[in-house]
Amino acid sequence: MTQTVHVPVVAPTPTAQDPAAVVSAFYAAINAQDYATAWKLGGDNLGFTYSDFAAGFAGTAHDTLTITGEQGNMVDVHLSALQDDGSTKVYDGFYVVGNGQVVEGRLTQTGTTAPTSPSTPPQGVITDPNGGYYKAGEYCPDADAGLTTTDANGNTLTCVLESGAYHWH
Template sequence: MVTPTPTPTPTAQDPAAVVSAFYAAINAQDYATAWNLGGDNLGFTYSAFAAGFAGTAHDVLTITGEQGNTVDIHLEALQDDGSAKVYDGFYLVSNGQITEGRLTQTGTVGPG
């Protein structure tokens, strides 16, 4: 009998997995974990980083591309009032941590 080979799971070093874990932590309001995954490299103090998510109910992350350590994303930040802010950008990941990121707001969607 042949034992099936398990499909490898993404490691903490996998750039896309790191970005996904970053947003999963944010959605769980676990800002300390998000901070440790690289939030501290994004140019904010911890308190400003955490406060930046006030009014956001949930982030919907779509990874649109990955090349080397660069992860391209599309993000819909669903707000408490039912509207959404739409962002496009990228993150650079090294050694399991986001080292740089740039998001540009590309639109808004009214409450719907």
């Protein structure tokens, strides 16, 4: 006689993510201007309101994160924050990660470098209404549909239809 035994399926206990991976994901979300995801990854633990947190990245074109060390749940970082004007602000500091979130962090600005590219786009580059560079994700005029330009970092942007409106990507 065959007997059937029902074994309950137990979901695996979630493990905390690698602290360096959490910090990297945090900055990937910031670079994508996905502040809601960055907030969920621990931005809400850094002592700001959500609106102040998101506004704190105004004027920053791109953050380049370098993990300089990791000990337990503490991640040492070096951050180069390219600004919209072409200058770069340099920071050093650390983040503490717990349960897959940044739970504490401290960055100290250690320097600033002058713009490496002109803040006024060269002739032939499609510019925003103020004469500056467009950034990825910004709306573009319908008349620019399918056209390409460059951003302040020299990256190529194309005006594409997305969700019923044209955006630079």
